[in-house]
Amino acid sequence: MTYTIKQAAEKSGLSIYTLRFYDKEGLLPFVARNQSGYREFTDGDLNLIHTICCLKNTGMKISAIRTYIDDVMAGPQTVDHRRELLTAHRDAVLENQRQVAENLKGIDFKLALYEDPNALALVQAERDLAEQEKRANHLENPYAVH
Amino acid sequence: MTYTIKQAAEKSGLSIYTLRFYDKEGLLPFVARNQSGYREFTDGDLNLIHTICCLKNTGMKISAIRTYIDDVMAGPQTVDHRRELLTAHRDAVLENQRQVAENLKGIDFKLALYEDPNALALVQAERDLAEQEKRANHLENPYAVH
DNA sequence: ATAAACCCTCGACAATACTCTAGGGCAACT
DNA sequence: AGTTGCCCTAGAGTATTGTCGAGGGTTTAT
Numbered sequence: 505m506t507y508t509i510k511q512a513a514e515k516s517g518l519s520i521y522t523l524r525f526y527d528k529e530g531l532l533p534f535v536a537r538n539q540s541g542y543r544e545f546t547d548g549d550l551n552l553i554h555t556i557c558c559l560k561n562t563g564m565k566i567s568a569i570r571t572y573i574d575d576v577m578a579g580p581q582t583v584d585h586r587r588e589l590l591t592a593h594r595d596a597v598l599e600n601q602r603q604v605a606e607n608l609k610g611i612d613f614k615l616a617l618y619e620d621p622n623a624l625a626l627v628q629a630e631r632d633l634a635e636q637e638k639r640a641n642h643l644e645n646p647y648a649v650h
Numbered sequence: 651m652t653y654t655i656k657q658a659a660e661k662s663g664l665s666i667y668t669l670r671f672y673d674k675e676g677l678l679p680f681v682a683r684n685q686s687g688y689r690e691f692t693d694g695d696l697n698l699i700h701t702i703c704c705l706k707n708t709g710m711k712i713s714a715i716r717t718y719i720d721d722v723m724a725g726p727q728t729v730d731h732r733r734e735l736l737t738a739h740r741d742a743v744l745e746n747q748r749q750v751a752e753n754l755k756g757i758d759f760k761l762a763l764y765e766d767p768n769a770l771a772l773v774q775a776e777r778d779l780a781e782q783e784k785r786a787n788h789l790e791n792p793y794a795v796h
Numbered sequence: 797a798t799a800a801a802c803c804c805t806c807g808a809c810a811a812t813a814c815t816c817t818a819g820g821g822c823a824a825c826t
Numbered sequence: 827a828g829t830t831g832c833c834c835t836a837g838a839g840t841a842t843t844g845t846c847g848a849g850g851g852t853t854t855a856t
Contacts, residue, residue: 506787509833521815524834529813534780536789540822542833544789548780558756561749566813577793580773587764590757597754601747603707608743610704611736618733627726634680634694641652643682643690647723655803667845670804675843686852688803712843 506544516553523553530570531556533577552576562597652690662699669699676716677702679723698722708743 513520526532527543534552535543545553552573559569572589575582617626631647638645659666672678673689680698681689691699698719705715718735721728763772777793784791 534792546783548783558753561753583769590761607704607707615736623729637692646680
């Protein structure tokens, strides 16, 4: 059993446009065509597309995904390289998750301010300080209400 | 004490280009100019830029960051709106982290295959299956070695 | 007072990842 | 045979986020 591009789009969550775009970019060399030139997607193809989505959704660039797919097409002798690629990507993703968590702390800090029962006064004080800093440096006050 | 754009770039980790770009996009209305038209960054400005970076680094779009900055400029009466914005963003970030973790599982699954002592045979079997699927559907075999 | 190192704006260019249109073929149903 | 609804390619268009060059003014040190 095979799937048309429309069905493959539904199953993968990608748009038809995106599937064709990925094909153009060399991400889907494993998708065969029928005699009319139509793409026919197998279940195995959809599995591989799922892997592509995992890589894409974790921030891998299309050019890098292509390198991985090239390895897949080249055959089992590329497993070492594939492992290196995925391990490096995995590390990058974890590092990124760490960075995001770190930056989220900065946001939570602001949120705590806004959630404080005394938020209005605290924010006003913050603003006063900023305005004072501008004055101290003989700068125009961008916070002034006109 | 104030900072030139170069110093602000060093302190913030953004490039001079990016700072000017952010200013152009309305993200830095709080940065004052001196009499020569040069930007002068205060410590308060750098604090706010740090918050902008936290938002950017967690995936907030510039247009959304601008909405937040507009609130900041408007005054303390916008704290409720700011809180809503940041809370919504925080939820989106956590949801995204969850999605990334989920997709990472798919990658780890592949990695486990490549890390198996018997990886070569397993990958070969995977490939055999894919080829067989193509044959069963009377499709050309894209895996064939030419 | 002149060179070096900054700063400015404006607008072009670039990279990434789609998204869509035009023009045309194919398949199924009536 | 015609209509409908798919499929195809090529290439243009879009959105986002920078990055850079040209042309010109400013500041600092010598």
